[in-house]
Amino acid sequence: MITHELGRHGLTVSAIGLGCMGMSQxxxxxxxxxxxxxxxCAADLGVTLIDTSMSYGAGHNEELVGRAVADRRDDVVLATKFGIWRENRGDPPSLDARPERIRGFCEDSLKRLRTDHIDLYYLHRVDPTVPVEDSVGAMAELVAEGKVRYLGLSESSTDELKRAANTAPISAVQYEWSLFWRELEDDTLxxxxxxxxxVVGFSxxxxxxxxxxxxxxxxxxDDDRRPDQRFHGEHLAANDNGLAQLKRMAAERDITPGQLALAWLLAQGDDVVxxxxTRDRTRLAENVAAADVSLSTADLAHLEAxxxxxAWSGDRFSYAVPRTSRR
Incomplete structure (x- = not known):
């Protein structure tokens, strides 16, 4: 597995990680x-970055990850998030990134993950009722105490990202990014x-x-993809045409369209992960093998053409989170 460096502070991870959300919700x-x-199996294949969140299944996902890596903690880089929370599994999400809550969120995550430190701690969503500087300042205190090693943000605006970076060292930002959704390339990237x-690309x-x-x-x-506009009507018809082109190009290279899509994303830079x-070991092995797919400048130009x-149509379902409920 090739590795990429996230940020300028020493965080190195496998170029392909494992997103665990779907295992719990x-x-x-x-x-x-x-x-x-x-x-x-991911760890066996050289995947070091394991991505979870306190919100996924109201803590269930962190417990699952903690159980899986309990005997091989040093083999993985644990990334988890706070700021979106659920009281119980299946509850709708709410936002809470108040500084006075963050230490408790972190300590709860440490217990569920069965570890004494979190390698990469993300603010899952900026809480609009809390200045991002206040949230990130509280996160920096956790770094000083050794509970957290590196900091990140997820789905933040460019202004929020700049303000966060002026508050504490930020190693990674996480956004949806694929051939299918490239909005961050305009300003955020x-x-x-x-x-x-x-930059860590989810989905x-x-x-x-x-x-x-x-x-x-x-x-x-209850599948979260059902409301996604890209999977309906004229948007889906247009996207199916694009998918057909992707399949054709992948077949010419004797790889799967998924591997081609992952190889394209990794080719965007050695600062990209x-x-x-996946919940399937066969699909996991397929994804990991994409790290060995090398795309030339000509390949990338052809793919862009x-x-x-x-070529892609429709707006994504962006996991909007209510801002009213507090505990």
Whole structure:
């Protein structure tokens, strides 16, 4: 597994990580025992970055990850998040990034993860009722105490990112990024690079769509992809045309469309990391193998020509979080 450096402060991780959210919420029922095996298999394959959050399954996901890596903590880089919380599994999410709450959130995550430190601690969403400087300042205190090693933000605005970076060293920012969704390339990516912050792309397979195997008519009622505009009507028709082009190019190279999509993202820079999620060891091995796919300048230009940003249609479902509920 190749490694990429996130930020300028010494955080090095596998270029392909593992996103664990779907093991606990949003993508239908999952098998905990198999999820543990997938996480352990990821470590066996050289995946070091394991991504979770206190909100995923109201702590269930952190417990799952902690259980999976308990005997091999030094083999992995644990990334978790706070700021979105759920009182109970299945509850709707709420925002809370008040400084006085952050230490408790962190200590609860440490217990669930069965560790004495978090390698990468993200502010999952900026709380609009709290200046980002206050939240990040409290996070920096956790670094000083050794509970956290590196700091990150997720889905922040460019202004929030600048203000955060002026408050404490930020190593990583996390956004949805794939051939299917490239909005961050306009302003956020250039800013992150100016600030020396690495970029972690979640949903790098377009929430499964870019694999070519997603069966939209079989999604459960509670599947978080159902309301995504990109999977309906004229948007889906346009996107299916783009997917057909991606499949064709992948077949010419004897790889899967998912591997081509991941290779494209990694080719965007050695400060970029992809965290595809999966609950299947076969799919995990396929994703990991994408790190060995090398795309030339000509390949990237051809890919841009046949599936440009303009080829994809529809707005994403962005996991909007209510701002009213507090505990």
């Amino acid at each position: 949003d993508y239908g029922p999952a098998d905990d025992e198999e999820s543990v095996r997938v996480i352990q 250039p800013l992150a690079r100016d600030l020396g912050i690495g 790098p397979l377009g929430r499964g769509y870019l694999t070519g195997r997603l069966k939209l008519d079989e999604l459960g009622e 992809a965290i595809p999620g 046949v599936v440009p940003r303009s």
